[in-house]
Amino acid sequence: MMLAAAGIAILVSMGMALLRTLLGPSVHDRILAVNSFGTKTVLLITLLGAMAGRGDYFDIALLYALINFIGTVALMRYSESAELRRDEEDSQP
Secondary structure, three states: OHHHHHHHHHHHHHHHHHHHHHHOOOHHHHHHHHHHHHHHHHHHHHHHHHHHOOOHHHHHHHHHHHHHHHHHHHHHHHHHHHHHHHHHHHHOO
C-alpha cells in the first residue's frame, strides 16, 4: 500500500515536471524539467522493481540515470554554445 502511494506521488510529480517542460519560460528551465522528469523515471523504475521483487530493474534504473545525466550535460553545453554564438552575431556590425 505504501509503495502504491509512493508510485502515485511520483506520477503526479512527473506530470508537474512535464508541465514545466511545456510551459517553461526559458530553455534552461525546460532542460532542467526534462532532467527532473528523467530522475523521477529512475525512481519509478526502481519502485516497480521493488514492488515486483526483481533486482534487474535496479540495473536498468542505474543505466537510465547515467544516460539522463549525460544527456542533460550535453543539452546544457549545446544551449550555452548556441547562446554564445548568438551573442557574437549580435555584437558584430
